[in-house]
Amino acid sequence: GAVVSQHPSRVICKSGTSVKIECRSLDFQATTMFWYRQFPKKSLMLMATSNEGSKATYEQGVEKDKFLINHASLTLSTLTVTSAHPEDSSFYICSAKKLGVPQETQYFGPGTRLLVL
Amino acid sequence: TQLLEQSPQFLSIQEGENLTVYCNSSSVFSSLQWYRQEPGEGPVLLVTVVTGGEVKKLKRLTFQFGDARKDSSLHITAAQPGDTGLYLCAGASGTYKYIFGTGTRLKVLA
Numbered sequence: 001g002a003v004v005s006q007h008p009s010r011v012i013c014k015s016g017t018s019v020k021i022e023c024r025s026l027d028f029q030a031t032t033m034f035w036y037r038q039f040p041k042k043s044l045m046l047m048a049t050s051n052e053g054s055k056a057t058y059e060q061g062v063e064k065d066k067f068l069i070n071h072a073s074l075t076l077s078t079l080t081v082t083s084a085h086p087e088d089s090s091f092y093i094c095s096a097k098k099l100g101v102p103q104e105t106q107y108f109g110p111g112t113r114l115l116v117l
Numbered sequence: 118t119q120l121l122e123q124s125p126q127f128l129s130i131q132e133g134e135n136l137t138v139y140c141n142s143s144s145v146f147s148s149l150q151w152y153r154q155e156p157g158e159g160p161v162l163l164v165t166v167v168t169g170g171e172v173k174k175l176k177r178l179t180f181q182f183g184d185a186r187k188d189s190s191l192h193i194t195a196a197q198p199g200d201t202g203l204y205l206c207a208g209a210s211g212t213y214k215y216i217f218g219t220g221t222r223l224k225v226l227a
Contacts, residue, residue, distance in 0.1 A: 091157075
């Protein structure tokens with residue numbers, strides 16, 4: 001199998017605080033993970049590509065100092081939303097590419113719903 | 118910036134009807150995927166197409182990749198309420214970084 005988990009599944013925080021979201025590949029190694037953001041009833045927007053052991057590559061318009069990404073191991077990438085504000089409220093989804101399978105294959109996590117009050 | 122436009126945006130049909138969802142771009146993709154997403158969950162991969170003109174079938178679902186690899190379609194035959202969900206196409210060009218389409222929300226009424 002290829003299971004990707006995210007923690008927490010839901011988080012509510014106060015404006016100005018930072019929130020860390022974890023993305024784990026449970027039964028495989030992932031050199032590359034992707035972070036997406038999804039607004040209600042909208043499509044997924046790619047935020048950044050996270051590569052193990054190197055700096056993340058951010059998409060145009062995504063603030064790297066606002067959304068800190070760390071990919072410290074082959075099974076874990078974290079997204080930290082710093083100084084969160086209500087407009088950061090969204091559904092955040094990660095995906096992971098599995099070593100040894102066709103390059104185009106990515107496995108998605110169940111998502112994390114963030115609500116900033 | 119690569120854009121993937123899906124049409125229609127919303128579709129509400131009766132059980133048993135057929136439907137087609139389109140995914141169009143002006144960009145060429147090395148591969149294209151279709152996903153279905155349920156509310157509050159991550160997307161689930163339905164199919165990957167990589168060759169221009171390729172047709173793949175998954176039970177009642179038929180996927181086609183355009184000859185020029187710029188567009189794709191998803192046809193559902195005899196839709197069922199279980200087909201309800203958000204359908205997303207996603208295209209990649211060389212770097213295996215996928216850009217998602219605008220989405221089509223399907224509702225099949227019993």
